[in-house]
Amino acid sequence: MSRNVNINVNYLTRVEGHGNIVVKIKDGKLDECKLEIVESPRFFEAFLRGRSIFEAPHITCRICGICSCGHTLASIQAAEDALGIKPTEQTTLLRKLLLHYEELDSHILHIYLLVAPDLLGVPSFVPLVKSHLNVVKRALKMKRLCNELCDILVGRHVHPISAVIGGFSKLPSTQDLEQMHGKLVELEKDMEDTVELFASLRFPEFERDTEYVGLINDEKEYPLLYGDIGSTDGYRVSKYDYKVVVNEFVVPHASAKRTKWHRESYAVGALARFNLNYEKLHPKAKEAATALNIKPKCINPYLNTVAQIVESVHCIEDAKSIIENIWQKGINYDEIVIPDINQKGAFPLRAGEGVGAVEVPRGLLIHHYECDERGIITGANCVIPTNQNTHNIELDMVDLIPKIMDKSEEEITLALEMLVRAYDPCISCSVHMIDLRID
Amino acid sequence: MSKPKVAFFDFACCEGCQLQVANLGEMVLDLIDIVDIVEFREVMSEKWDGEFDVSFIEGSITDEHAVERVKKIREKSKILVALGSCATIGGVNGMKNSFNLEEAGRYVYGEAYKFFPTIHTKAVHQVVRVDYFINGCPIYQPEFLTVLKCILKGLPYYVPEYPVCVECKLNENVCMYDRGLTCMGPVTKAGCNSWCINNGNICYGCRGLTINPNSQGFKDVLKKFGIPEDFLMKKIEMYNKCKELDES
Amino acid sequence: MAKVVIKDSPYNLKRARILEVKTQTEKEKLFKLVFEDKTWLDFEPGQFIMVSLMGIGEIPVSVCSSPLNRHYFEICVRAVGKVTNSLHKLKAGDVIGVRGPYGNGFPIKLIEGHDLLIIAGGLGIAPLRSLILYAIDNRRDFGEIHILFGCKTPGELLFSDEIDEWSKRLDIHFACTVDRADPDWKGNVGLITSLIPGVDIDPIRTYAAVVGPPVMYKFVIKELLTKGLPVDQILLSFERHMKCGMGKCGRCQIQNLYCCKDGPVFTFKEIMDMAEAL
Amino acid sequence: MKIEQYRLIEKSRIKEFLNKLISIYNVVAPVEKGFNNFAFEQIRTADEVRLNYIPTILPPKKYFLPKKETILEFELGDELKVEPVTEYENLVLFGVHTCDIAGIKCLNMVLSDRPKDTAYLIRKKHITIIGIECNNYCDDYASCSFVGAHIPTTGYDLMFTELSEHFIVHVHSSKGMEIVEKTEMFKGADQNTIEELKILRNNKLKVFNNEIPTERRYIPDLFDRSFNATVWQELESKCLSCGNCTAVCPTCYCFDIKEDVELSLKRGERYRVWFSCQLDPFAKVAGGIDFRRERSARQRHRFYRKFRYHIDRYGMIFCTGCGRCSRTCMAGINLKEVLTSLIRESEAKIWRKWL
Ligand SMILES: Cc1cc2nc3c(=O)[nH]c(=O)nc-3n(C[C@H](O)[C@H](O)[C@H](O)COP(=O)(O)OP(=O)(O)OC[C@H]3O[C@@H](n4cnc5c(N)ncnc54)[C@H](O)[C@@H]3O)c2cc1C
Ligand code: SF4
Ligand code: SF4
Numbered sequence A: 001m002s003r004n005v006n007i008n009v010n011y012l013t014r015v016e017g018h019g020n021i022v023v024k025i026k027d028g029k030l031d032e033c034k035l036e037i038v039e040s041p042r043f044f045e046a047f048l049r050g051r052s053i054f055e056a057p058h059i060t061c062r063i064c065g066i067c068s069c070g071h072t073l074a075s076i077q078a079a080e081d082a083l084g085i086k087p088t089e090q091t092t093l094l095r096k097l098l099l100h101y102e103e104l105d106s107h108i109l110h111i112y113l114l115v116a117p118d119l120l121g122v123p124s125f126v127p128l129v130k131s132h133l134n135v136v137k138r139a140l141k142m143k144r145l146c147n148e149l150c151d152i153l154v155g156r157h158v159h160p161i162s163a164v165i166g167g168f169s170k171l172p173s174t175q176d177l178e179q180m181h182g183k184l185v186e187l188e189k190d191m192e193d194t195v196e197l198f199a200s201l202r203f204p205e206f207e208r209d210t211e212y213v214g215l216i217n218d219e220k221e222y223p224l225l226y227g228d229i230g231s232t233d234g235y236r237v238s239k240y241d242y243k244v245v246v247n248e249f250v251v252p253h254a255s256a257k258r259t260k261w262h263r264e265s266y267a268v269g270a271l272a273r274f275n276l277n278y279e280k281l282h283p284k285a286k287e288a289a290t291a292l293n294i295k296p297k298c299i300n301p302y303l304n305t306v307a308q309i310v311e312s313v314h315c316i317e318d319a320k321s322i323i324e325n326i327w328q329k330g331i332n333y334d335e336i337v338i339p340d341i342n343q344k345g346a347f348p349l350r351a352g353e354g355v356g357a358v359e360v361p362r363g364l365l366i367h368h369y370e371c372d373e374r375g376i377i378t379g380a381n382c383v384i385p386t387n388q389n390t391h392n393i394e395l396d397m398v399d400l401i402p403k404i405m406d407k408s409e410e411e412i413t414l415a416l417e418m419l420v421r422a423y424d425p426c427i428s429c430s431v432h433m434i435d436l437r438i439d
Numbered sequence B: 001m002s003k004p005k006v007a008f009f010d011f012a013c014c015e016g017c018q019l020q021v022a023n024l025g026e027m028v029l030d031l032i033d034i035v036d037i038v039e040f041r042e043v044m045s046e047k048w049d050g051e052f053d054v055s056f057i058e059g060s061i062t063d064e065h066a067v068e069r070v071k072k073i074r075e076k077s078k079i080l081v082a083l084g085s086c087a088t089i090g091g092v093n094g095m096k097n098s099f100n101l102e103e104a105g106r107y108v109y110g111e112a113y114k115f116f117p118t119i120h121t122k123a124v125h126q127v128v129r130v131d132y133f134i135n136g137c138p139i140y141q142p143e144f145l146t147v148l149k150c151i152l153k154g155l156p157y158y159v160p161e162y163p164v165c166v167e168c169k170l171n172e173n174v175c176m177y178d179r180g181l182t183c184m185g186p187v188t189k190a191g192c193n194s195w196c197i198n199n200g201n202i203c204y205g206c207r208g209l210t211i212n213p214n215s216q217g218f219k220d221v222l223k224k225f226g227i228p229e230d231f232l233m234k235k236i237e238m239y240n241k242c243k244e245l246d247e248s
Numbered sequence C: 001m002a003k004v005v006i007k008d009s010p011y012n013l014k015r016a017r018i019l020e021v022k023t024q025t026e027k028e029k030l031f032k033l034v035f036e037d038k039t040w041l042d043f044e045p046g047q048f049i050m051v052s053l054m055g056i057g058e059i060p061v062s063v064c065s066s067p068l069n070r071h072y073f074e075i076c077v078r079a080v081g082k083v084t085n086s087l088h089k090l091k092a093g094d095v096i097g098v099r100g101p102y103g104n105g106f107p108i109k110l111i112e113g114h115d116l117l118i119i120a121g122g123l124g125i126a127p128l129r130s131l132i133l134y135a136i137d138n139r140r141d142f143g144e145i146h147i148l149f150g151c152k153t154p155g156e157l158l159f160s161d162e163i164d165e166w167s168k169r170l171d172i173h174f175a176c177t178v179d180r181a182d183p184d185w186k187g188n189v190g191l192i193t194s195l196i197p198g199v200d201i202d203p204i205r206t207y208a209a210v211v212g213p214p215v216m217y218k219f220v221i222k223e224l225l226t227k228g229l230p231v232d233q234i235l236l237s238f239e240r241h242m243k244c245g246m247g248k249c250g251r252c253q254i255q256n257l258y259c260c261k262d263g264p265v266f267t268f269k270e271i272m273d274m275a276e277a278l
Numbered sequence D: 001m002k003i004e005q006y007r008l009i010e011k012s013r014i015k016e017f018l019n020k021l022i023s024i025y026n027v028v029a030p031v032e033k034g035f036n037n038f039a040f041e042q043i044r045t046a047d048e049v050r051l052n053y054i055p056t057i058l059p060p061k062k063y064f065l066p067k068k069e070t071i072l073e074f075e076l077g078d079e080l081k082v083e084p085v086t087e088y089e090n091l092v093l094f095g096v097h098t099c100d101i102a103g104i105k106c107l108n109m110v111l112s113d114r115p116k117d118t119a120y121l122i123r124k125k126h127i128t129i130i131g132i133e134c135n136n137y138c139d140d141y142a143s144c145s146f147v148g149a150h151i152p153t154t155g156y157d158l159m160f161t162e163l164s165e166h167f168i169v170h171v172h173s174s175k176g177m178e179i180v181e182k183t184e185m186f187k188g189a190d191q192n193t194i195e196e197l198k199i200l201r202n203n204k205l206k207v208f209n210n211e212i213p214t215e216r217r218y219i220p221d222l223f224d225r226s227f228n229a230t231v232w233q234e235l236e237s238k239c240l241s242c243g244n245c246t247a248v249c250p251t252c253y254c255f256d257i258k259e260d261v262e263l264s265l266k267r268g269e270r271y272r273v274w275f276s277c278q279l280d281p282f283a284k285v286a287g288g289i290d291f292r293r294e295r296s297a298r299q300r301h302r303f304y305r306k307f308r309y310h311i312d313r314y315g316m317i318f319c320t321g322c323g324r325c326s327r328t329c330m331a332g333i334n335l336k337e338v339l340t341s342l343i344r345e346s347e348a349k350i351w352r353k354w355l
């Protein structure tokens, strides 16, 4: 079969940020296949230099609006590491809670508004308002609840206000805890319906084995906020050695930096976490996994969405128990932290270097700062999940295209778009953007 | 009467302001009841070739390609709205303007920096005419809705000309200056209901400077509290660096 | 929290229906209004009403018709912003909200028996028209009537048909000027102050009523004083930001005077020492 | 002092009293906000209440003239459908200082002046005021004795004064009596305690000295001479026009009127919100002319609103001496200092005339 197909998806939709898919099939053979990232670079790492390290979370969370809570937490971790600040137990609990909210919010957005339209054969949620009003209503309601959770805890979901270096600039009152718990219980019911809905939908079947990378640790809980970096190939290194993992290299066809560890490429994200830490999921999440027919090690990238659903169940349950835990302990309001800038010298300054490694919705996120003895940033580096996935996505496409070559151009395009979307790429995040277009 | 055709476009930004719109929850349904959202790349695949009644522009203009693109959108739009700090005042992207562009590029991309041609960050009104401004990083949803209603009714929207302190006092917060901290509230345009201070943080000035700030007075205040002036300049730069382009 | 309806709220509105809209110039339109409940707007020349467009806003506007007209009342509105532009989009038959009248108006009882010198700049003719119409309706109660009217260009001349009529009347001295003429303009050119030296008045017997843009007052007053008019016979009507119209919201204060309650008409004597007045 | 009007309650039982009050009424009282800031808030237990507090961030005017208040509800459409409304709540304000009571009296003056502000009057009817007398200054910012607001006179339903063992309570209205009866915790006053109160009031005359070097009766004259004083020019460079001073002032009542419609564009409301003469858009008219453009003119206006204009109109000084404006001003504009400078400047002028 000799066929020429040119696919050029300019501005991939329903993903965060600007990316293109370019595929050329010549005489039935794959000639070119790349995922181009065309987001305008914003130079965060460059302009962080010279700013107080206490401003880093405020600035870097503006890398991406969808995972701004994740960036905040990674940034705080890196900065506290550099300054030698140890968070209190209460702070750690509340941060875990925030991270859960973040995963939930982002996953729900992705599952319902970005992926569900593909599975239901429409271009966006708008047509679903007619055909599946109750699904849309549920999605929007869940989204609202997630937002409200963040509003109560940190002021807002996009660019959280009260999560700062050293802890929180505002602590929830007992009524706040009650309210959050109530909202989580509400979400729980909707989540059950969500599992049911997605158990009935068909995802594309495609498998390709790869190395899945994410945080692992020796504790009982599903690691999200801290740990070492591990992989399904059995490796484990400290977060300080992240450069060994992300190992940037250049691919000839696009002369762009990519990442690999032990194989050609690796993947991060919900599926990676699921594969790495399945055992530590909440029992209810495991039940959901069974209902959704997914088990580790799952190597169908399309099922990243399903792993997100499983994780969402986990987050709801775990968030509930965190709140119950805080409830029992009572909140110590003396721990309220003066925001920003260390103006009151609340924390001693020192020259230092710190790394933050956090599992954000799309996978492993690393922030790395150096500062001088006045706490002024002298060097910064951020490694974004999407950067780590780009090469893996491309290799998936290379593997997938020959298998679906006989389909129509539209079908191929849709399959590829869905593949990219399954990874839930977050392209504005790519401050460290590495994909280039060279003529 | 057919519903107005509304589109959302993003430039260099975090897409958080679009997300604030998508985050309206069930209100999104009320929204699509009164407007026809024809493009919203973050959550929709639909595309529209015709004219836009209202275009929301998110993000700053940071390269030549973007300049061309926003000009095209302007031509096709009856009303153009700058959405969020990146679009209205340049926002955090403006901090880049303090650096030599080549050096900044080299720092992030190494020798590959040449493949990322960049220009000084500009707010949207510094490139094309803007009809409505919705400030904030991210936008404050109630204000977004207010402006949207003004647009739909063909009314002007006046961004408050007074500082954040006004709203802050009405929310009965303990003033950050009482806590010994520096707050940008006194020189920042209101409209966010003093969001950050309500949540225990200081105001960072994300909505841009008030029209008529008393800079000398503000400097005196800082002196009184023992805060160095360059510290303040850095603070202003965080969101308001692009203002220099307005003045020059 | 309990919510109650308070019919006696001073913010309550009366429904007024637009009978007719007449375009005056590019920027001004004249609205003929009547209350739906058939009541009559009882006002003095120089008083104003608060006009409401729901969901848009409420603004103060002078009533410009004769207070003796029991069939309808009129307002003349210049489109400058939110409410005024929206008002311009309305047609006959539409309903708007009105409360008022507010303010003191021109002191008719004092003026009667005297000569009247009316000096209007631009839209300032609106409240003065009400006074003029009143004086014409009660012509024999007044002495000499002089009307001086000035505006920027001939295109901005308001009530042009009425002006024609006034200028033809023998019992009124009428003069008109524009700042900038166009080829068709045959009349005076120059600022309104240039007309004042020419009017033949007996200062002691004359009340002057002056309304116009803020810049106009100082110069006009100077001329009037040169003519020898006593300070308490110069009447001025001011525009200030107003929200309530009832002396509460504080927006219209000129030192200790509320423009809405103590004004908008003041004698020059009342405000001549007030830094914030002119 | 009619002994029948007085009641006693042991100091140790005040918490018990408050809890009882809470069980019957919606009670608002001063609570601590940290960093020496306090606020009136609805309370759930007596433990939240601070009896010893410096004036709250916002004065109790927020309950009489809410920060944001719907005045009209309307439906959009061809026909004009409007309904003037107001919201009110039965509230007991506990622990109001005499300065704040003076503030409410000022609001009364203005808002019951014709045309009456119906909404205000309705709300006022539903609020009961329990005052607490200050036996000492809150802090250096206060100037209550200068304006005569340091001794309780009228404007409350009950007034608590702390004596050695008791609070002596002046019952000033039947609303106050109702509380005394319903809580069942008060006993009648005796001659001793009445004596103690008299001594305390006499002592207060010594404790509360005159904070400003002139007398109240000279104020109108002072201001008549000070319109062009140099103090105002100094404020030009100091004031940030943030409006904090007016927001916290118990006698500032200026407002803006705005509207909001629902997203459906079918219904809406017209509301009023606090506004301030210190802010840019306040005195601007549509042509863009601003009648008080300079910050100095705005500050001057604020002072004249407090100390001159309303004396002519309402026969009252519209300053209660609470000190809030000075406490809150980050630029450090201090009411007592401004008044003192005015006095010095005008004295200097008078001297020059004499010499
Ligand atoms: C006693 C009295 C009598 C009057 N009589 C008449 C009359 O007979 N006829 C008549 O036409 N007018 C009259 N006026 C003037 C009229 O009230 C104003 O023109 C009207 O209030 C303008 O309202 P608007 O909503 O149309 O304009 P707005 O939209 O409120 O404002 C108009 C302009 O002001 C600026 N502006 C206003 N608010 C803001 C803000 N918050 N931020 C930034 N800019 C702002 C804008 O540039 C805008 O273009 C009278 C006024 C008074 C006080
Ligand atoms: S905290 Fe900031 S915004 Fe609030 S009053 Fe103080 S300076 Fe103004
Ligand atoms: S308080 Fe300041 S930083 Fe926060 S949203 Fe408002 S303007 Fe922006």
Ligand code: SF4
Pocket: D238, D239, D240, D241, D242, D243, D244, D245, D246, D278, D328, D329, D330, D331, D332, D333
């Ligand atoms: S609080 Fe101070 S700075 Fe702010 S407006 Fe008042 S006087 Fe000016």
